[in-house]
Amino acid sequence: MLDDEARRTHVTDSPTTWIVLGGFTDGDADGAxxxxxxxxxxxxxDEPVDVLALENPTWITPAPRGPLLYVSHSARRTLSAVRLDAEGTLQLVDEIDIGAMNPAHVAVGPDGRSLIASCFTEGAVVRVALDEQGAFAGIDRTWPLAGAAPGATHRNALQSDAEPHQATLLDDGSLLVPDRAQDVVHRIAADGRHEIAAVLRPGSGPRHLVLHPTAPVAYLVCELDASLVTLRRSGPAGEALEPIDVRTVLPPDWFGESAAAAISLDAGRHRLYVTNRGHDSVAVIDVRDAQAPEVVGWLPVEGATPRFAGVLPMLDVLAVAAMGSHRVDLLDPGNAAEGIRAVRRALVHAAPACAVAVAR
Incomplete structure (x- = not known):
């Protein structure tokens, strides 16, 4: 449970913006x-203001109100609530065993009263209730997804029974959940009903999805065949998905192994960014024609295994986390949109997997 200090929302006339990094702790940190x-x-x-010794904090989602960050732990069954105060100090204030292994991603529900954890290894999506102060109030519901797509071929040897990697929330309270193992996007309605929203190419491995803010499309990165799929959205909340375009995010002269990972949209600059682990690059994709994206270049990564790339709007930077090199680069997004790698700042962190910007 949260203590009284953690329940208070810190208010300041001149908030400070903090960059919070998380990463894997199972391997060698190499001094980072x-x-x-x-x-x-x-x-x-590159020296941090504070470090909290959590195990594998690989996804961070700020609470919509108040001082809390919700953290998922890869290869564990735990979610944590961490308080970030105005001085940049971190404090673990709550945690919960969600009964499912490897929550790869966590999102705050549309009403702010629940968390949605996509548990990759367990093949399940878990909804955790939150109380009025944002503390964990127990597991509300679990959706096992193994066998939910009967036509799944598991054509790639890396695919198991079900591997949900992310949940995207829609205005009607439903969820879109890419499933790397079954090559589908699931839709879980607000009332808990399940359906298949989209079927992708066998062996493609859908991983993460972003919604275009004005056009009726969504963009889906598929990990195993390093592709980008454009999906036309329809229905009252844009819940129906129709694949209309697919293209590789790798250069035409690349013949080595590579797997796509993160996807981020810079809507103001009409650019998508997708990371390639193996080619070790960030694909830059023009989406001025929202239904026909075009890869216009590749940003080289200073290091190996870019697991994460995300636009941090609060700072107007593109953060790129090279997990294999213990490095997070903050890139100028204007240059990145033109395919030019311009580093504003480099931060050292062990096996980084995520970055967020938070004002306190």
Whole structure:
């Protein structure tokens, strides 16, 4: 349970923007800060203000109100609530065993009263209730997804029974859940009903999905065949998906192994960014024609295994986390949109997997 101090929402006339990094702690940190780390956004160096020794904090979602960050732990069965105060100090204030292994992604429900964890290894989506202060109030519901797509071929040897990797929330309270193992996107309605929203190419491995803010389309990155799929959205909440375009996010002269990972949309600059682990690059994709994206270049990554790339709108930077090189680069997004890699700042972190910007 949250203590009284953690329940208070910190209010300040001049909030500070903090960059919070998480990463894997199972491997060799090579001397880098490990766990959950906070950096001042306006600082010049790479030393964190605070580090919290959590195990494998690989996804971070700020609470819609108040001082809490919700953290998922890869290869564990735990979610944590962490308080970030105005001085950049981290404090673990609540945790819950969700009964399912490897929550790869966590999202706050549309009403702010629940968390949605996509548990990759367990093949399940778990909804956790939150109380009025944002503390964990227990497991509300679990959706096992193994066998939910009867036509799944598991054509790639890496695919298991079900591997949900993310949940995207729609305005009607439903969820869109890419499933790397069954090559589908699931839709879980607000009342709990399940259906298949889209079927992708066998062996493609759907991983993460983003919604275009104005056009009726969604973009889906498929990990195993390193492809980008454009889906036309229809229905009252855009819940119906129709694949209308697919293309590789790798250069035409690349013949090595590579797997796509993250996807991020910079709507103002009409650009999508997709990371390639193996080619070790960020594909830059023009989406001025929202239904016909075009790969226009590749940003080289200073390091190996870019698991994460995300636009941090609060700072107007593109954060790229090279998990294999313990490095997070903050890139100028204007240059990145033109295919130019311009590093504003580099941060050291052990096996980084995610980055968020938070004002306190």
């Amino acid at each position: 800060p490990s766990g959950l780390a906070v950096h001042a956004a306006d600082a010049a160096g």
